[in-house]
Amino acid sequence: MKTSNPVLARLGQAAERERATGYAPAGPYGQPGTGQPYPTQAGHPAAPPTVAPMTVDDVVVKTVTLLGITGLSAAAAWVLVPDSLLFGAWIGAAIVGLVLGLVISFSRVANPALVVTYAVVEGVFVGLVSKFFEVVAGYQGIVLQAVVATFGVFFLMAALYKMKVIRATPKFTRGLIAAMVGVFAVMMINLVLSLFGVDTGLRSGGPVAIIFSLICIVIASLSFVLSFHEVEEGVRLGLPQRYSWTAAFGILVSLIWLYIEILRLLSFLQGDD
Template structure:
């Protein structure tokens, strides 16, 4: 049976092993384009008794809290230390570094905690500079955006836990495709803004900009479901514990994206 996880493909399984023999129930798994063989007992052909160094939901939660806490601390430090006149170059530099580092982590499937915590620091610097810039112009907007972001996150977590929304293969393909398309459009719009100095219709606060932000918010919210599904499937497959960092990384990226779109949407509505 093929997995719904685009980066995890489970191979056919054999009949159930004795009860004391443990996960994963497949002979190999592929993660991030690499195939890993599951050690087997030569007498039974099954994996030996369950190892302790495997992914668990509690471990993923701890790693997620670690990355989020690091990002928040870096954002607070940036807000306090960096003067308002330096905010623009700081957020541009942090954005570019974060973009490159994020792509490397995604495509290389980096699970080194030092690299991932470093990424969280860069994202925190970026968020701190952007948030202070928005707060300077729209008083109270940061608190509103934080509340809205957390509200969406916990709502999607509740819907996923209740199995009201599920990460089926078709759902996953559609949402990832939509997110990739929006990322390309956003990047192109950013390049146009940098070269022309104009925000363009997607970010100028007009009707089209509001609709675009709403679409981004919906897709970012649905991406949580995809990530929850990937984490759950990785746990079922008995992936090594270090892969929990990738699940935490995915949640951090989606929270940052959602928060930025909330900031933009609220700023558009307040200007109106």
């Protein structure tokens, strides 16, 4: 089985090794976590246990689960965090979420507990950002508009991918990853400059800010293509079922990024009214 994605290729090889060799559970036939194959009573290796491969349905269920956790966490943060602590909690959740996201992204194994924790933390972040725009800044109805627009874009991209209008070719993947890295670098530079009182105009609500938000929205939307491709390739490679959590994590990251950018753009547009 071959794939152009080196990460998926590595995971596919790991899946093949896992199917070829079993791991003994607690009890008389081996110790947990030792990687010892299952022995028979005669001392010869027995057939390894079946490793259930991930399916598209697994990814859908995990994605819906993570969205539900994120939504509940967002609602709780909206209600429980007072306005006086809004900014501090917002920044704290953003930093913790970034660290968790990097750990999950560069991890060699799927960690459902870590992914769920990320959903909880990002829910706090999303809830506080939403409360700021809707309540503190006074943009009535902006959260509902952003939610509808976010899922509208998601389903549109899913339809385009399903109809093969957009495919994750190697050239497309390289270009999109380069664009994502570039945008992230610009965001970091803008953040550092803002700490020193330098206003670049990227987040001030003017024409430059609107154009930058539109660019971010386009890139975030196209990132779904990479997520859909990873799910498709993961199923084809027969990755273990637990990797559906990793695939769902990728979709959740894109959804949150897209929602925040749409929320920001709507605030710019309403501010011009």
